[in-house]
Amino acid sequence: MELNQEQKEMLEGKHGDPKKKAMEILVQLGEIYGAKRMVPITSVHMAGSSVVVAGKAGTKLVEQMAAQGGEFVPVTTLNSGACDMASPGVIGFPEDLVKMQERLTNAYCEMGAISYHSCTPYYSDNVPKPGAHVAWGESSAIIFANSVLGARTNREGGPTGLAAALTGYVPEYGFHLDENRRGQVLVKVEEVPTDINEFGTLGYYVGQICGDRVPVFLGIEKAKMDELKMLGAALASSGACALFHIVGLTPEAPTLEAAMGGLEPEQEVIYGLEQKREAMAKLNKAPNDHVDMVVIGCPHASISELQAIAELFKTRRVKKGIQVWILTPVTTKALAERMGLVKIIEEAGAQIVCDTCIILAPMKEVMAKDGLSSVSTNSAKLAHYAPGQWGFNVHYGSLERCIESAVTGRWK
Numbered sequence: 274m275e276l277n278q279e280q281k282e283m284l285e286g287k288h289g290d291p292k293k294k295a296m297e298i299l300v301q302l303g304e305i306y307g308a309k310r311m312v313p314i315t316s317v318h319m320a321g322s323s324v325v326v327a328g329k330a331g332t333k334l335v336e337q338m339a340a341q342g343g344e345f346v347p348v349t350t351l352n353s354g355a356c357d358m359a360s361p362g363v364i365g366f367p368e369d370l371v372k373m374q375e376r377l378t379n380a381y382c383e384m385g386a387i388s389y390h391s392c393t394p395y396y397s398d399n400v401p402k403p404g405a406h407v408a409w410g411e412s413s414a415i416i417f418a419n420s421v422l423g424a425r426t427n428r429e430g431g432p433t434g435l436a437a438a439l440t441g442y443v444p445e446y447g448f449h450l451d452e453n454r455r456g457q458v459l460v461k462v463e464e465v466p467t468d469i470n471e472f473g474t475l476g477y478y479v480g481q482i483c484g485d486r487v488p489v490f491l492g493i494e495k496a497k498m499d500e501l502k503m504l505g506a507a508l509a510s511s512g513a514c515a516l517f518h519i520v521g522l523t524p525e526a527p528t529l530e531a532a533m534g535g536l537e538p539e540q541e542v543i544y545g546l547e548q549k550r551e552a553m554a555k556l557n558k559a560p561n562d563h564v565d566m567v568v569i570g571c572p573h574a575s576i577s578e579l580q581a582i583a584e585l586f587k588t589r590r591v592k593k594g595i596q597v598w599i600l601t602p603v604t605t606k607a608l609a610e611r612m613g614l615v616k617i618i619e620e621a622g623a624q625i626v627c628d629t630c631i632i633l634a635p636m637k638e639v640m641a642k643d644g645l646s647s648v649s650t651n652s653a654k655l656a657h658y659a660p661g662q663w664g665f666n667v668h669y670g671s672l673e674r675c676i677e678s679a680v681t682g683r684w685k
């Protein structure tokens with residue numbers, strides 16, 4: 274691979290050990306994928322930010338890089354961690370795990386990361402410009418960066434994200450190249466989703482068909498930010514999609530021709546009522562109507578979602594014994610506090626949980642402690658992963674139905 278002077282010096286160890294090791298990883302990666310050169314990046318979103326994922330070995334590696342003077346070059350945010358950093362005791366996350374999470378977070382921050390433990394870095398300072406090369410982890414964030422922001426990222430894991438942050442470069446292959454960004458599967462949406470939950474259902478259905486191919490949607494050009502977030506998260510869950518286009522809406526799809534790169538689609542898909550019902554049925558796996566827990570905010574909820582939740586809780590209370598977790602970034606919670614939304618939600622009996630989620634937290638311990646076995650959610654991503662990851666029985670539906678289940682303890 275062709276390296277510039279700075280990259281060669283990093284490889285030779287002239288910029289310190291952390292950059293040397295990082296550049297070695299990136300060069301090997303580039304060689305595996307046939308990259309011709311490195312490209313500079315403007316931001317990183319770090320995948321290995323939960324100790325549940327990084328483990329002891331990952332935590333030690335990050336601490337070692339920090340101790341050796343490693344410094345992050347671009348803006349770097351942290352993905353969701355394993356606990357709420359401000360109030361780990363409230364939920365009862367194990368103490369040893371909380372301590373290890375603090376060690377990991379501190380080591381990342383020592384190197385310059387922003388302690389924004391969330392899967393929605395685009396609600397923070399980490400908003401790359403269209404066309405910018407970035408190195409993001411977390412499937413829902415990756416697909417949002419590529420599709421909605423028009424930035425360019427591959428699916429970066431913990432070690433490659435760390436290497437990219439330390440050097441400010443990634444090898445140029447995959448979604449960094451124009452030829453890999455054209456649409457492959459044309460999706461004609463006849464049953465247009467009407468809320469964020471329905472956008473998740475659409476993404477779930479299409480993701481199963483696309484695998485890692487790029488879908489191009491026709492008919493949903495009025496989708497809003499939160500809806501795009503849910504669509505992408507679901508596409509990246511049932512499939513391995515890292516990029517989608519919506520004709521007339523997303524930055525690389527002003528026309529169908531532009532979205533398809535001038536080529537014909539490999540496959541055409543119709544999404545109608547029948548397909549929506551099929552996807553809904555697959556995501557609703559609970560054997561009965563019993564509800565122990567309600568989780569909203571996968572990906573983490575925006576301030577608009579918190580407004581909608583507070584509105585639904587204004588005159589209602591969570592049934593005794595039911596846990597309701599509203600997942601949101603710490604900065605969004607602060608804003609919601611100022612707007613009086615936190616008070617309404619907490620007085621209703623729900624908890625606002627920051628920095629983590631039920632997939633990246635040690636839920637086995639929490640479930641055993643509190644006797645939790647069934648969860649309702651409006652997130653197709655969560656409905657897809659919660660059964661396999663923790664054995665949850667899942668009820669999947671609109672925000673209104675989820676809040677109703679929190680109030681009654683039953684899924685209707």
Ligand code: F3S
Pocket residue numbers: 353391392411413506570571572573600629630631632633654655
């Ligand atoms: Fe975010 Fe966790 Fe869902 S990281 S996308 S809330 S699985």
